[in-house]
Amino acid sequence: MTLSVTVLGATGSIGVSTLDVLARHPERYRVFAITAARNTARLIEQILMFSPRFAVLIDEAGAAEVRAGLPADHPTQILVGEQALVEVAEHPDVDVVMAAIVGAAGLLPTLAAARSGKRVLLANKESLVMAGPLFMQSVRDGGATLLPIDSEHNAIFQSLPANYAGNFADSGVRHLLLTASGGPFRGWPAEKLQAVTPAQAVAHPNWAMGRKISVDSATLMNKGLELIEACFLFNCVPDQVKVVVHPQSVIHSLVQYRDGSVVAELGQPDMRTPIACGLSWPERIEAGVADLDLFSVATLNFEPADEQTFPCLALARQAFVAGGTMPAVLNAANEIAVEAFLAEQIAFTAISEVVAATMQQHEPRTADSLDAILQADREARVIARTLVAERSTIKESIN
Ligand SMILES: NC(=O)C1=CN([C@@H]2O[C@H](COP(=O)(O)OP(=O)(O)OC[C@H]3O[C@@H](n4cnc5c(N)ncnc54)[C@H](OP(=O)(O)O)[C@@H]3O)[C@@H](O)[C@H]2O)C=CC1
Ligand SMILES: CC(=O)[C@@H](O)[C@H](O)COP(=O)(O)O
Ligand SMILES: [Mn+2]
Numbered sequence: 001m002t003l004s005v006t007v008l009g010a011t012g013s014i015g016v017s018t019l020d021v022l023a024r025h026p027e028r029y030r031v032f033a034i035t036a037a038r039n040t041a042r043l044i045e046q047i048l049m050f051s052p053r054f055a056v057l058i059d060e061a062g063a064a065e066v067r068a069g070l071p072a073d074h075p076t077q078i079l080v081g082e083q084a085l086v087e088v089a090e091h092p093d094v095d096v097v098m099a100a101i102v103g104a105a106g107l108l109p110t111l112a113a114a115r116s117g118k119r120v121l122l123a124n125k126e127s128l129v130m131a132g133p134l135f136m137q138s139v140r141d142g143g144a145t146l147l148p149i150d151s152e153h154n155a156i157f158q159s160l161p162a163n164y165a166g167n168f169a170d171s172g173v174r175h176l177l178l179t180a181s182g183g184p185f186r187g188w189p190a191e192k193l194q195a196v197t198p199a200q201a202v203a204h205p206n207w208a209m210g211r212k213i214s215v216d217s218a219t220l221m222n223k224g225l226e227l228i229e230a231c232f233l234f235n236c237v238p239d240q241v242k243v244v245v246h247p248q249s250v251i252h253s254l255v256q257y258r259d260g261s262v263v264a265e266l267g268q269p270d271m272r273t274p275i276a277c278g279l280s281w282p283e284r285i286e287a288g289v290a291d292l293d294l295f296s297v298a299t300l301n302f303e304p305a306d307e308q309t310f311p312c313l314a315l316a317r318q319a320f321v322a323g324g325t326m327p328a329v330l331n332a333a334n335e336i337a338v339e340a341f342l343a344e345q346i347a348f349t350a351i352s353e354v355v356a357a358t359m360q361q362h363e364p365r366t367a368d369s370l371d372a373i374l375q376a377d378r379e380a381r382v383i384a385r386t387l388v389a390e391r392s393t394i395k396e397s398i399n
Pocket of ligand 3: 150151152226
């Protein structure tokens with residue numbers, strides 16, 4: 001049977017890798033819909049290559065560019081807007097949804113895919129951080145199959161027993177070992193971080209990724225978001241997730257069992273592996289990834305995370321413990337701060353300051369509805385923007 005796949009965020013790093021894997025298996029998968037925000041040139045190429053039934057843009061200007069770039073009789077229908085993203089995620093003809101929009105913008109369509117019982121390939125960790133309990137309940141209510149694509153969580157998924165039912169004790173699991181590369185500034189002293197540039201921050205040592213997640217890796221917020229992601233996915237608490245800095249990113253994460261066994265997944269730092277795993281699980285398909293050569297890897301190193309120099313990891317832990325709307329606030333403040341850093345409005349070190357100060361101004365509320373979560377997200381963005389303005393390194397010109 002050919003499975004029908006929607007790729008949310010098709011023009012991004014994960015989206016492109018997903019289409020690469022899908023193109024290797026035309027007999028198994030057909031592309032139903034692809035979506036983009038700004039990269040109309042890449043979307044046009046993808047439409048011409050895959051002829052999906054739908055392509056979705058976030059605004060009319062983008063849609064007009066794409067229509068103009070296609071032959072007049074091209075069969076792909078171009079749709080626009082947030083509701084269209086939801087429609088292609090929950091469409092009855094869709095079997096699989098790759099959730100690879102970056103940030104909070106991914107929440108609604110990813111939730112729609114969960115509620116409508118799809119095989120949900122979750123790369124968009126921010127949606128789970130924002131709405132963890134609601135999202136996991138939607139997966140259960142909708143009868144969806146949730147497969148983690150984030151490399152660490154995919155590794156943990158592969159290292160847990162196949163019948164893992166959300167209880168460490170029943171499966172003999174002692175704790176999870178979540179690996180972190182340490183990012184481009186691993187080992188740097190705090191004073192040196194003040195002046196780092198966006199170009200330095202997005203230069204991840206091992207993985208080629210989008211700009212936002214690359215900055216998150218550099219601040220260790222990525223590991224913080226992943227800690228929360230692991231707690232929701234595997235039904236555990238932060239004390240049961242130990243972060244281990246492993247600069248080579250060859251071990252993608254591990255599970256420590258009570259009998260002393262440690263089960264891990266290793267591989268090349270290439271997202272086509274977890275993507276192929278999610279697409280075909282429990283089968284295994286070709287992903288275009290070279291075999292791991294342990295002789296050329298030769299050495300694997302491990303060290304603790306430097307949570308003093310990189311406070312975002314501890315902030316994420318605090319957000320999970322505070323619960324309710326606090327993880328959504330952490331995420332929203334981080335998105336605003338990272339955007340401001342990438343626009344060279346604030347220093348790298350101001351990212352954690354903005355997140356911490358936004359969290360301090362928020363009294364967590366219950367996050368039992370989408371409205372409550374979206375309201376907290378909006379409030380946090382307002383606070384974070386004010387904090388960004390206070391820290392702005394862009395000086396008014398003096399005449
Ligand atoms: N890259 C990686 O290796 C990994 C990524 N992830 C997660 O996967 C997700 C995607 O990451 P990545 O592929 O690196 O990100 P990219 O920035 O490369 O791609 C993001 C995608 O989302 C689209 N997009 C951006 N803003 C909006 C919006 N407001 N509405 C709709 N679509 C939008 C972009 O469109 P356009 O390009 O057209 O503007 C693009 O297709 C993130 O949540 C990230 O944390 C997790 C693990 C690894
Ligand atoms: C590929 C992937 O899953 C990223 O989230 C990666 O883990 C980032 O690396 P670090 O956050 O460990 O630097
Ligand atoms: Mn990851």
